[in-house]
Amino acid sequence: MEQGEGDFLTALAAAGGHHLKLGGKKGKCTDELGEIRQSGDDKLFLYIIGKVDGKTQFNKHFHQLLKYGAKTLKLPKKIKFSKEFKQQISNKYSLFWSLKDLKNKQNEIRDFLSFDWQPDSILLSVIKSLLIAGDAIGSAIPNVNEYIKGKKKKSLKNWITENIQNTLDESKLQQVIDVRLAGHQLRPFQIQLAQSPVRVTLARAGCGTGKTLGAYNWAKSFAIGRKLIFCYPTTGTSTEGFLDYVHNQLNSVLLHSRADVDLEMATTGEEGEAGEGHNEGAIKLESFKAWGKESIVCTVDTVLGWLQCNRRPLYCFPAIAQAAFVFDEVHCYDDRLFGALLRFLEVVKAPILLMSASFLPWQKEAIEKAVGEPIEIISGSKEIEAQARYRFYYEEEPDWSRVEKELSAGGKVLWVCNQVNTAIDVYRDAKARGLNAVLYHSRYRYEDRVRHHRDVVDGFKQDEPILAIATQVAEMSLDLSATLLVSQIADPAGLIQRLGRLNRRYCGRALDALFYPDEKVGYPYSEKQLNDGLKLIESFKGENGQRDLAQWLEDSDTRSQPDTQSVLLDGAWRTYPTSLRKEGFNITVLLEQDLATIKLLPAKEIPRYTVPIPAKNYHSWDKYKFYLIAPTEIWSYSPELGAKTN
Known part of the structure; x- marks a missing residue:
């Protein structure tokens, strides 16, 4: 069949990976080009032709689909088929591939894509991301009028356009700053951040020196007409940052795996840290909240997880693609997380502010190399840090x-x-x-x-x-x-x-x-x-003082080896999610003693009962709703002391 202008293999790889199951499984590379599921027959039948009024012609549904595709992709109206294709379907009412044929074709495609194809990795990553985000919102919100109850009816296309175009202006950011200052003046360090002459700025300052307020002042210069995404290392710090600065001040959203629980408990003065959880539908709907917000406060995983094909950042990609970014507490990043930050700096040409109590010499060198252009380092108040x-x-x-x-x-x-x-x-x-x-x-x-x-x-x-x-x-x-x-x-x-x-x-x-x-x-x-x-x-x-400690750390011979591998950028045709961070000592579980209660709860309430425990001898445990179940004979629990082994 005819092909329109464009890169067919890029389109093929993007389409093939849009379910995040191409080339990997359970976070590991397998190079499998899809999964063949047998259902009692060893052949795959392609019903593309049939008889109508005694005449052999294309199946009407197949023909309508071809016409729709040709029109949408602006292909020639007249559909032409190759001689090889015509020979294949002549005198047949269907095409079929045997199981052996399917496996051979899989191997041929995989080998070609792996050895003979050199894609534009950045273009491919953007196309994959937009396709996944578009497919997700199309399936999760089939009727946008139900999603935005009480508002004027509008098409999904118009809803997307309006939400994506909702960005910050200076007056809104000034409101955040004024509320936080409570009549005081900005410190020179905070003013200097807004005056940075470069796209990527490093704010080097200790605890309690006002980095966060300085970041919102920086945003007045770099986030106007964009969304502002503020990334914290943990869900606890992101929740506190959201409540302290933008909650009820900006059109904002707190976005992490247990944000709903945190904010509900914040209404009674209770906020804390979170872990993982939620089903696919919940992740999609939560991610779409970011599309229409001016300010997004989240864990760093919500942004950098994009590089490892994590679902939430892929669903958030339309918001990520037009944002300015603040990454806080960079010194706390492990080797995989810091490596992901370096790749992000390498490919994303947006305004970015990195904040840390200290930047080691090798980190500064790696950041500057990744950015590929001059960076600015602005230090906190010398007087405060010298106290x-x-x-x-x-x-x-x-x-x-x-x-x-x-x-x-x-x-x-x-x-x-x-x-x-x-x-x-x-x-x-x-x-x-x-x-x-x-x-x-x-x-x-x-x-x-x-x-x-x-x-x-x-x-x-x-x-x-x-x-x-x-x-x-x-x-x-x-x-x-x-x-x-x-x-x-x-x-x-x-x-x-x-x-x-x-x-x-x-x-x-x-x-x-x-x-x-x-x-x-x-x-x-x-x-x-x-x-x-x-x-x-x-x-x-x-x-x-703080300055003494930061200088000691910067003068030390400490050096790490960041892991910069990215499934999205390096995997070519492969599209599967893997871990953004180094594997830790803990796994997140439910306690067997809580199961009777949990089974009566809606899915969004289950995270209340999750418990992190050491990752030992858990491989034979049962599961419930994505979580392992810690057996009562091994783990007991006290609300005062927590979980402990028997």
Whole structure:
């Protein structure tokens, strides 16, 4: 048959992969060109011709489809067929391929696409993304009038156009800034961000220096006429960023896997971190919220996951394609996440602001190489970062007497452990001593974790003394200012994050940080990471500030090897989702003891009951609605302490 102008193989690869099942399975490359499902017959019949009034002619439905395709693609009105095609169908009422024929044809196509085809990877990635997004909204919202109840009827095409064209103007961003400033003035650092002369800017500043407000001021120069997508490393930080800045200020949306749960609980003052979950239909409908919003607050996965063919960013692609981006806490990215950021910087030519407490020399070099044009590094206030905030002490055992003394003086103590079990032991010890202690870690049901999160945050706002015992979840998700920090030794970047919660709202003098060792080498920190953390602590005597810590980290010989592989950009014809981040120690499960309750709930409520647990010996467990079920004989649960092994 005739072909119109264009790249047929690009169209073929995009169409073949639009269900995200081409070339891979369960996140792994298989090079399988589709799956052949047998249903009792070993032949595939193609019913394209038949007899009408005794005459052999094309099946009318097939013929109508060809005419529609020719008209839509602006092909010649007269449909011509090759001699080979005519010979194949002569004297037959159908074509058929045997199972062997199908497999041979699959192999031929795969081999040709793999070895003889050199596509334009960026063009192909854009076409794939638009096709997947278009197919998704067409199937998820067949009647747009039902989706936008109470509004004037409009076609899906008009709805898409209006939503995509909904972008920011300066007055809306100024409103966000004015509300946050509450009558104060912008700091010079925040003003400089808006004056950056380049497309990609790096904001290097410590905790509590006003980076986020500076980012919205930057957006006044770089996001006008665009959507603004603000990317945080975790769902907890994205929820807090949404509530603190744009909720009820801009036409905005919080977009991550448990945003609905977070916002519902935020109405009662309860917000927290999230994990995964939701079915396909829910992901689509949530993703379409981004199309019409001016501001989108999300986890970094919602944007960078595009490079690994993750569903949510592909469904959000029309919004991503016309946005300005802020990536916060870049220093927390693992090798896969940072590698994805580098590829994003390489191919996406949009205004981008990267924010971090520090940028290591090799990171700055890699970023500049990926961007391919000059970048600007703007540092936070030297006066704020030079303030003497910390005094370090290292002992072989934690000093309970120092903790009790601080609490007796009305202080706020944050104690950070490296493992959940260690945190539970410290909490039990604190309760036995009669102290006002709260426990916060990741191994709770999600709704319980949100409550523990709020207990910590609210406790630090009260006048009463409080001891909060937490794990690494404290490093980013807790916006609080402790008067004493107790911590096990961890990797240097983690220790600096923990110190960001001590004297966060500077009290005018240095406060104590007490450190003690972690004997459990390898989980989660390697021996080298623990040794490097100890070197950091022992390097400083007397009083120290954020600038000192960032400079130590930047002067260290720490270097990683970012993983820049991308299924979308490197996979050519392959289109399948894979992990954006390095595999962690945990998996997200439901508890067997909760199943009876869960089965009575709508799907969107199930994330309330999810629990992250160590990924051990789970391969034989049953599943319910995308989640593994942790057996009762192995895992028990307490709303106070969380999940633990029996």
